[in-house]
Amino acid sequence: MTKKQFSRRSLLASTSAAVTYGLAGCIQGEGDSEETTTGTQMGAGASDFDPANPEFPQPMRALIQSGFETGTLEDLENMETRDEPRYGDPVQQTPSNDDDLIDPDKLAFAMTPTEDPAAYRDTMQPLMDNIAKETGKEVEYFPLQSYASMIEAMRSERLHVGGFSTGPTPFAVNLAGAVPFSIQVSDDGAFGYRLWLATQADNDEINGLDDLSGKRVAHSEPSSNSGNQAPRALFENEGVTPGEDYEVSYSGGHEQSILGVANGDYDAAPVCSTCVTRVANSGNVDPTNIKVVWASNPFPTTSFNYRYNLTPEIQDGIRKAFIDYDYSDTKIAETFEGRGKWTEIDYATAYDIILQIQEKNGVEYQTGNLEE
Template sequence: MLPAFAAFAAPASAAPAACDRPARLHFSFSPQGNLQDNPALLQPLLTELSDVLHIPVESVSLPSYGAVIEGLLSGSVDIAKLGPASYTSVHQSDDTITPFATLSAEADLFSALPTAYYSLLIVRQQSNLSIESLKGKKLALVDPDSTSGALIPLKLFSRKINAPLTAYFSRVGYSGTHQQSVLSVAAREVDAAFVSSSTLTTVIREGRIRRDEMRVLWKSDPIPRDPFVFRGHLCPDIRQKIQKVFFSPGNPRVAAALAAQSSEKFVPVSDRDYKIIRDLQESDRGPAN
């Protein structure tokens, strides 16, 4: 009787927290502003998850990076595809949110690395602008929680020019999506923009602009690709089954979702893969805004 009594008498804090077993799961993603944002492209994957978990798995389109972060923190989003900086931001608020997979993508026009991409500073080809002559011009960033469209420019490019972006450029604004930043440069609404190499590749391949319309003035070091994450409070068997589906070679539904994302497979990731991003966010060295 003693062990049972001891367990009964233990403080409530000693008892393991109950895990979440929702009646349905919600999947969302940070909006990039291209056709790959179409939730229908991942529907085969969500259908497979639903069949394996025996509960509905629904896609939820949200308007901003921040809205997806808030969804994860509030529990209204259970699984998400985030930008690296969005992941490290949400992990700082809730360290149970866990990255488990990323896409091994086909090589884009600016990167031969399957699990990395770049931040690019782009201008119109015919503008004759250089980094030096951009001083006093108009710049588009993407979203405050974007990695290649905000964090990298604010932290790293500002060190290159030895000035905050807001001091170097006459106007710095957020377009909302990478695609909109590209199109704003093409339409001469801004002089330059920082965008992801993968999105610029997509916009070119979709025929929205020609490759020879844009010129790259600056390219960052490789950035780890977007992680898929889940809430750590989901019950362990749910989390294990989610990972099993993602890492199911030969599964036709998973293969269809990968093909729609111009990718070859999912590869495992962990929090340590995004340390470089966290270090940038936490660094106070050099101009940051």
């Protein structure tokens, strides 16, 4: 791991036209029933996929091979800043009164909850070492089992630095005083993920959103952004209303959704692109047997946050530990698909599409609305 000064690139929010395009989702297949291609035919033409001008349906394999599961720095550069979030509260400002600041002896760090709450302890050690170096504070890993408990820990000042995944990030801002300041990127600037609508490659009845009527469609779980909240908002914007035009079945997760599609348990599923790419790369699903019939613009992935009322010196040290170091030669990059660097973000800007989705879905920022 080496220290170097990256350009502190800010994520920018869309212009009004681009925002409309982003919420609408996006990129939709244009073939009609007379011109659709079968899974076998698409497999033969996989090399023809152009990420700059995507057309659907496409084999899942072609999207993975082209890196279409993530966004790029070009996507970021085509956005404009927002001064205030369109929904919910803005990020809280650092208090001007010293009495309102906190200066803990130890800084508690946590990552997004997993089945094994301590799974990321060793992976994130290089980062925690640099937080300690830059702040002069001891850093301890704080394993937590749910987003609700993670948000409560930051709200009560027991958690000071944490990675919140996409959907819970606005909850952390509105309920816990979190300041989202960075996301991970790879050496070539890849970031985030997309929402894909996947079905069987040989399913000739589904080649776009309009074909979901009356079908068995798996959403992952209620609090998931790409697995439930995003499709409810973005699909409706395209004229397809989940729960009305098709019955929603909750699978329990993105892996369960894509495996259910592969096994024929569901006709289709909206899934997180990077999640199902990991499933394919692990050999648990054959991407040649899956096709993607619709895809969204990229979403930001896990945001990294500190609590707003940490002293300015601690805040600055935390930022430096993330932004000024290259972790490409550590377990961090190995674990997170080569994303060994961080770039700065502005919450109102980077999470604009997420806030649009949550506003459209009537999300209320209460811990009870976070699924355990």
